[in-house]
Amino acid sequence: MTQTARPGGRPILMPDEVARVRAPLERSATLPPAAYVDPRVYDVEVDTVFARDWVCVARAEQVPGPGDYVCVDVPGQPIVVARGRDGVLRAFSRICLHRAMPVAEGAGNAGRFVCPYHHWTYELDGTLRSAPMMAGAEGFEPARCRLPALRLEVWQGFVFVNRDPEAAALAPRLAGLEALIRPYRFDGLAVAATTEFDSPWNWKILVENFMEAYHHIGIHGTTFEPVYPARDSSVPDNGGEPWTFLRMPGRAGTEDAAPALFPDLEGAERRQLVAANVYPTLLFAASAAGAFWYQLEPRGHDAMRLRIHVLLPAAVAGAMSEDDRHGAIELVRGIHLEDVPANEGPWRGLHGSMTGQGRLSPYEKAIWQLNQLWLDRVEARLL
Ligand code: FES
Ligand SMILES: [Fe+2]
Numbered sequence: 001m002t003q004t005a006r007p008g009g010r011p012i013l014m015p016d017e018v019a020r021v022r023a024p025l026e027r028s029a030t031l032p033p034a035a036y037v038d039p040r041v042y043d044v045e046v047d048t049v050f051a052r053d054w055v056c057v058a059r060a061e062q063v064p065g066p067g068d069y070v071c072v073d074v075p076g077q078p079i080v081v082a083r084g085r086d087g088v089l090r091a092f093s094r095i096c097l098h099r100a101m102p103v104a105e106g107a108g109n110a111g112r113f114v115c116p117y118h119h120w121t122y123e124l125d126g127t128l129r130s131a132p133m134m135a136g137a138e139g140f141e142p143a144r145c146r147l148p149a150l151r152l153e154v155w156q157g158f159v160f161v162n163r164d165p166e167a168a169a170l171a172p173r174l175a176g177l178e179a180l181i182r183p184y185r186f187d188g189l190a191v192a193a194t195t196e197f198d199s200p201w202n203w204k205i206l207v208e209n210f211m212e213a214y215h216h217i218g219i220h221g222t223t224f225e226p227v228y229p230a231r232d233s234s235v236p237d238n239g240g241e242p243w244t245f246l247r248m249p250g251r252a253g254t255e256d257a258a259p260a261l262f263p264d265l266e267g268a269e270r271r272q273l274v275a276a277n278v279y280p281t282l283l284f285a286a287s288a289a290g291a292f293w294y295q296l297e298p299r300g301h302d303a304m305r306l307r308i309h310v311l312l313p314a315a316v317a318g319a320m321s322e323d324d325r326h327g328a329i330e331l332v333r334g335i336h337l338e339d340v341p342a343n344e345g346p347w348r349g350l351h352g353s354m355t356g357q358g359r360l361s362p363y364e365k366a367i368w369q370l371n372q373l374w375l376d377r378v379e380a381r382l383l
Contacts, residue, residue: 012038013382020357021375025368029357033350035374036202041382042075042301048377049280050075053242054153054160054170056282056295057081061157061190061314062107063089067124070107074161075298079150080104080113081159084124089154091161092126092147103147122147156186158282158293170278177243177276180236183264184274184286185313191293192317193310193325195333201347203281203298204374206306209342210275210283210294211235211366213248219342223335227251228273235365242279242373244366247272250287261313262288277366279373284311292332308332 012034020029035041057072058081069082071094080094080103094104094113101117104110112129113122120131126147134140150161153170156178160170171178199206209215213233216225228248235246250271265288275285283294291311298304310328312320320328349355360368 011383012040013379015383017357018375018379018383021371025360025362025365028360028368028371030360030367031204031371031374032357033352033355036204036347036350037301039301041378042202042298044378044381045298046076048381049374050163050298052162052164052167052377053280054162054167054278055280056158056160056278057091058159059157059189059191059293059309059311060089060154060159063159065109067109067111068107069104069110069113069124071102071104073297073299074150074163077150077163078102079161081152081161082110082113082124088125089152089159090125091150091152091159093150094147096120097128097145097147098131155278156181157189158186158278160278160282173241174243174278176236176238176241177245177278180245180247181274181276181286183262183266183269184291185262185264186284186286186291186311188313189291189311190314190317191309192290192312192320193328195308195329197306197308197336199304199306199343200302201304201343202301202350203296203304204370205343205346205350206294206296206304207277207281207283207370208367209339210285211244211246211277211370212364213246214361214363215342216248220338223338224248230363233363235369238369240372240376244277244279244369246275246366248274261290261316262286277370279370286311290328306336308336 013032017032021031055074058070062070063081063083066083066085069080071080078094079091081091083089094102096103096115098118098120101115103113103115103122121129123129126149128142128145131142150163153160155171155174213230216228216230227250232249233246238244249268270288273287277283281296285292293309293311295307296304310332
C-alpha cells in the first residue's frame, strides 16, 4: 500500500487522531483538520472514495428518451450519462480517444457525439463510429475503439456510476435506507426546479452539516428549531453500510396543513422532515410538502459545485407554473443561504494552526457514521 507522507516523514493522519475518530460515539471526536484542508487527502479520496464507491450523478428522469445525455465531472473523471437508441442508460468517459478533448458538455439530446476538435464521432454507447483522415494510421481500427465505460445503477430514480468493475451492487446495500424513505416514493419524483451555487469549501463540511439537526438550535434558531427541535432528532444504525439517515420529528399540530403529496405517510410521519446521504455525495431531504436533492460535484479539496433540485411527484412537477417554480427555488435557496455560514465558518476555522479535533454530540451520530465510512476507505493511505 502506498504511504502518503508529509515532508519529514509525518503521516497525514496520526494514529491517535484516528483512534479518536474510531472511538464509540460517546467518546469520539471529529476528523482532524487535515482531512478537509490538505489537498493530498483529496487526491487520496479521488483514488479511493470516488474511484470505488457509487457516486450519484443524475436523476433518471433527466435523461428520459433515446439520445438524452447529461455531462458530469465525477472527481477523477469527466463522464457523460447517455440513453442509447435501445433505451439503455450508460455512463462512459467523455474524453476523446484522440487527443483528450471532451466530446460533450452540459446536457441535451444528440444522435451521436462529435468531438469538436477533429470530428471523431461516437455512438450513444461510446463506440467510435468514424475518425476522418486516419486512413494512413497503421493498425488503427475505429470499430475496436470505445470510450471507457463505468458501471451504472439506478436506485429510487437516482443514477449512480462506479469506476470500479469489482464493486458490489449498490441496491442491496441500501435496503435499510430504502425502507426508511419508502413513503416518499422517490422513484416517481421529478426535478421541478433547480438552483446552483459555487461552494468554496471541502465537500465533507456540507455533507456533515446536512446530516445533523443539532445546529437547528444555533444556525436555524428561529426557522427550523421551532418546527423541528434538535433534541427530537434521531439517527438509526446503518450497519456500516454506505448511507446515513436523520429523522427530524415535527411539532404536533403542523400535519393538518400538509398537502397530500405522499399518501403513504402516516400519523406523525406527516409532520417529520427526513434527511439522507448515500455515501459519499448524494444528499436528499423530504417532508410531506416535497423533497429536495443536493447534487454535489467536488472540484478539489477546497471547492465544489452544488446544485439544489426541488423534487416533486412527476405529475405535480409537470403542472407547476413559473411562479410555483420560483417560489420553490426561493424556499430552498433560503434554507441553503442560512446554512452557508455553517460551511464557510468551519472552512476558515479548519485552517487555523491551533485548530484540532472537536468532541461530537450524541446528536451527531450521522457524522460519526460518515467518519467511519471515510476512514474505512482512506485510513490505510493516510496513516
Ligand atoms: S481530440 Fe477529439 S477528434 Fe481530435
Ligand atoms: Fe442547516
